[in-house]
Amino acid sequence: MSIEVRDIHKRFGNHQALAGVSLKVETGSLVALLGPSGSGKTSLLRIIAGLERPDAGQVLFAGEDATRQDARHRRVGFVFQHYALFRHMNVFENVAFGLRVRGRATRPSEQDIQGRVRELLELVQLGWMADRYPSQLSGGQRQRVALARALAVEPRVLLLDEPFGALDARVRRQLRAWLRGLHDKIGLTSVFVTHDQEEALSLAHRVAVLNDGRIEQEGTPDDIARRPATPFVADFLQAEPVAICHAAQ
Amino acid sequence: MSAIVAARRAQPLTRAALSASEDSRPVRLALTAAALGFLGLFLFLPLVAVFTEALSKGGEAWVAAVSEPEARAALWLTLKVAALSVPLVTVFGVAAAWLIARFDFRGRRLLLALIDLPFAVSPVIAGLVFVLLFGRQGLFGPALAEHGVKVIFAVPGIVLATLFVTLPFVARELIPLLEAEGRDEEEAARTLGASGFQMFWRVTLPNIRFGLLYGVILANARAMGEFGAVSVVSGHIRGLTNTLPLHVEILYNEYRFQAAFAVASLLAFLAIGTLVAKALLERRIGGSR
Ligand SMILES: Nc1ncnc2c1ncn2[C@@H]1O[C@H](COP(=O)(O)OP(=O)(O)OP(=O)(O)O)[C@@H](O)[C@H]1O
Ligand SMILES: [Mg+2]
Numbered sequence: 001m002s003i004e005v006r007d008i009h010k011r012f013g014n015h016q017a018l019a020g021v022s023l024k025v026e027t028g029s030l031v032a033l034l035g036p037s038g039s040g041k042t043s044l045l046r047i048i049a050g051l052e053r054p055d056a057g058q059v060l061f062a063g064e065d066a067t068r069q070d071a072r073h074r075r076v077g078f079v080f081q082h083y084a085l086f087r088h089m090n091v092f093e094n095v096a097f098g099l100r101v102r103g104r105a106t107r108p109s110e111q112d113i114q115g116r117v118r119e120l121l122e123l124v125q126l127g128w129m130a131d132r133y134p135s136q137l138s139g140g141q142r143q144r145v146a147l148a149r150a151l152a153v154e155p156r157v158l159l160l161d162e163p164f165g166a167l168d169a170r171v172r173r174q175l176r177a178w179l180r181g182l183h184d185k186i187g188l189t190s191v192f193v194t195h196d197q198e199e200a201l202s203l204a205h206r207v208a209v210l211n212d213g214r215i216e217q218e219g220t221p222d223d224i225a226r227r228p229a230t231p232f233v234a235d236f237l238q239a240e241p242v243a244i245c246h247a248a249q
Numbered sequence: 250m251s252a253i254v255a256a257r258r259a260q261p262l263t264r265a266a267l268s269a270s271e272d273s274r275p276v277r278l279a280l281t282a283a284a285l286g287f288l289g290l291f292l293f294l295p296l297v298a299v300f301t302e303a304l305s306k307g308g309e310a311w312v313a314a315v316s317e318p319e320a321r322a323a324l325w326l327t328l329k330v331a332a333l334s335v336p337l338v339t340v341f342g343v344a345a346a347w348l349i350a351r352f353d354f355r356g357r358r359l360l361l362a363l364i365d366l367p368f369a370v371s372p373v374i375a376g377l378v379f380v381l382l383f384g385r386q387g388l389f390g391p392a393l394a395e396h397g398v399k400v401i402f403a404v405p406g407i408v409l410a411t412l413f414v415t416l417p418f419v420a421r422e423l424i425p426l427l428e429a430e431g432r433d434e435e436e437a438a439r440t441l442g443a444s445g446f447q448m449f450w451r452v453t454l455p456n457i458r459f460g461l462l463y464g465v466i467l468a469n470a471r472a473m474g475e476f477g478a479v480s481v482v483s484g485h486i487r488g489l490t491n492t493l494p495l496h497v498e499i500l501y502n503e504y505r506f507q508a509a510f511a512v513a514s515l516l517a518f519l520a521i522g523t524l525v526a527k528a529l530l531e532r533r534i535g536g537s538r
Contacts, residue, residue, distance in 0.1 A: 016323035051436050070437045088455040098441035101451070153441055200497040 001062045001156040001189055002027045003048060009055035010043055010213075017043045018054070019213040025157075025206075026186045027062075030180075030199035035210030036236065041193040042081070044210070045159050047189065049076045061156060077150030077188075079160040083142045085134040091145050092130040097121055098153035118150040123182070140171040147179075151186075162194040164199065176203055197237055201225055209233050270387030272432075299517055302510035314511035322488040323496035324515060326404070330479075330492060331472040334411040338468050342419025343461065347453070350427035351435075364420050367413055375413045376481025379406060407492065411480035415468040422464030426457050462530055470523045474516065493519075 003025040010018040018040045025031045033041045046052040048059055050071035058067045066074060074235040086094050095117045099108055108116065121127045124144035134142055143163060150158060163179065164172040180203055183190055194200050200207045201221040208218040209232075228234035255486070294534060303311055348354070349361060367375065382388050383400035393400060400406045438448040454461075462515065476494040483490040493516050500509035 049440055051440070052489065071436070072442050074440075075442075076440055078437070080433055080437060082433060086434055086452055088439070097438070097443075097451070101438075101441065101443040101447045149437075149441070243536040 002108075002220040003157055003189060003191065004058075004060040004063070005044070005048065006058040006060070008044065008047060008054045008059075010047060010052065010054050012042075016213050021057070021210075021213070021215055023208055023215060023218065025189060025191055027189055029205045030183050030190045030192070030203065032204035032207045033191060033193045034195065034197060034200040034207050034236075036195060039210040040213045041195075041210055042161055045078075045161055045191065045193055047160055049078045050074045051078070075153065075156045077153065077155030077158040079143070079146045079150050079158070079163055081165055083134070085142055085145060085149070087134055090131050090133050091121070091126065091137070092117055094134070094145055095148045095152050097149065106236055116152065117148075118249075120152055123151070124148045136221070138171075139167050140175055143167065143175065147182075151188075155188070158188045158190040160190065162193050162195070164194070164196075166240040179203070209236065211236070273407055274299050296517060299510055299513050302507065303514040305510075306507050310507060311511045311514070314508035315515055317508070319488050319491065320496060320508075320512050322514075323491045323493045323512070326407075326491065327473050327493040327519075330404070330407050333408050334472050335465060335469050338412060338415045339419050339461075339465055341416065341466075342421075342423060342464060343490050346420045346423035346427055347449075350424055351432060361424075364417050367416050372410075372414050372475065372477030373481055376410050376478040377477075379409055379413075379482050383409075401482050402486065404490065406482035407479050407490060409516060410477055410482045411472050414475050414478050415471050418468035418471065419461065419464035421459050422467070422520060423457055426460040427453075430456055459530060459533070463527065465525050466523055466530070470520060473523075 003023075005021060005023050008018050008021045009016075021040070021044055023031075023044075026237065033044060036043050043052060047054050050059075050066070050069060054067065057063055057167075060066060061074070086097065089097070090229050099113050099116065102108075118127065121130055124147055126141060126144055126148070129137065129141065129145075132146070137145065147160075147163075164175055167175065176199065192204070201224065204221060206219065207221055207224050209216045211232050217224060217233045219227075219229075224233065225237065228237060303314075315324075345360060347366060380387060380401055383393060383406065384390050385394065385401070387401070392537060398405075400409065434452050435448050438452045443451065460503075474494060475492075478499075479492055480495055480498075483492065483495055485491060485495055485497075487499070491499065493512060497509050497513045497516070500506075500512060
């Protein structure tokens with residue numbers, strides 16, 4: 001399902017976090033929101049999910065206005081930066097949560113829930129971990145549980161906030177490839193946030209570069225890399241290797 | 250438990266640090282002895298005194314003192330007041346803590362200050378305020394009397410005073426807990442389609458359950474033991490508006506020391522029961538984390 005945001009504004013106190021953001025995400029595509037820290041990536045994602053209300057502007061799903069719709073009814077799969085797994089539930093119950101809270105009329109039978117959760121855990125390759133608690137999992141495993149949990153409710157779109165942010169470089173590369181594979185397999189419209197340009201350029205179909213609450217450029221990875229539209233984008237892409245050098249020292 | 254953690258952390262220390270901790274051993278022993286001595290003197294000895302005095306005329310006298318109709322009425326009233334007020338302050342405490350920890354609204358600071366008020370104000374003053382409000386000469390006194398409702402010198406007044414003094418316990422216990430947890434899990438529940446109630450019941454509450462129980466236990470202890478505020482509004486009508494602490498005082502003033510201590514030992518039992526419950530809970534918290 002396609003996502004569109006139109007001229008979104010959001011203020012926190014006297015800080016303008018988003019100043020007129022418009023973006024279209026085509027059905028089935030994988031889009032990256034790329035930008036420096038504090039540029040408004042998380043805010044935009046939260047507004048799409050309905051966790052935050054914009055001061056002005058619209059959010060549309062498949063062309064229909066969802067701006068006033070509660071997060072609970074949007075059927076958006078959200079993967080939080082720090083996973084936000086339910087600590088007091090084991091992996092199985094975490095994934096089953098979205099099914100168990102459904103109204104009587106639409107709730108699957110216990111047997112169907114069992115089947116669906118097992119299936120999802122296989123999909124994220126964690127079938128053997130169903131009885132573990134989140135605190136007993138590695139970061140990468142938590143990430144995949146969070147993903148399975150979000151997918152369990154058959155969301156119409158998938159939003160991921162820095163899905164690889166807290167992982168080490170090796171796990172990061174593995175998960176990245178795996179996520180791309182998963183996306184190719186299920187074709188769910190997805191938006192992910194990152195401040196790592198390499199991640200954005202190598203993974204996404206399209207990239208939107210955010211700076212200070214505005215979209216500086218939106219286009220294919222190729223466009224962004226070869227034809228930066230603004231000095232900021234050129235600078236941001238340039239600056240990255242330097243930052244990596246600093247980190248390595 | 251924190252001592253164990255500290256000891257573990259201390260392991261990889263340098264030699265200098267180790268010898269420093271050896272040097273401080275006599276100091277540590279002295280401090281421990283001082284703390285234990287203090288506890289013994291001010292907590293354990295009085296408790297022993299209560300029980301020896303209560304049993305000074307033998308077990309039969311103890312049974313007679315606590316099964317006197319007035320003593321039984323006082324015990325019953327104390328339990329009743331706790332059973333009425335603790336659930337109310339629990340509901341209030343959870344709601345207020347959640348509001349304060351999750352939302353930024355006008356009057357948030359005021360609400361926080363109000364929750365702390367009972368800690369700051371002397372219970373006797375609190376009792377007096379209720380008399381001024383609901384007493385016969387009070388603000389709402391005449392209106393209440395017209396409808397035949399008696400608050401002061403009656404059970405409703407005692408419940409009100411108890412509500413006042415126990416108000417902060419649950420909320421104060423939960424606010425830092427809820428703030429530390431953050432709202433991530435609650436938001437995750439919402440995006441997964443949970444209603445507000447389902448989110449609270451399945452996600453928020455399980456995460457704060459031990460803190461909540463702890464707050465309830467503290468509030469309960471205070472509800473059963475409160476003297477000052479209750480004393481002002483109760484009117485000390487024997488068999489009717491005397492709670493256990495008030496009954497102890499009456500007996501004592503009548504020079505019936507053994508009976509006073511026997512009834513006091515009942516209160517001590519309630520308090521010890523509460524402490525045991527707390528210790529058990531703490532062990533469970535330690536085990537589950
Ligand atoms: N709830 C909030 N209250 C106040 N200010 C906020 C809030 N949420 C975000 N902001 C501010 O809005 C701006 C954008 O924040 P946002 O979290 O969207 O940035 P981001 O691009 O996700 O950054 P990062 O890469 O560091 O996660 C920041 O300056 C931030 O301080
Ligand atoms: Mg962010």
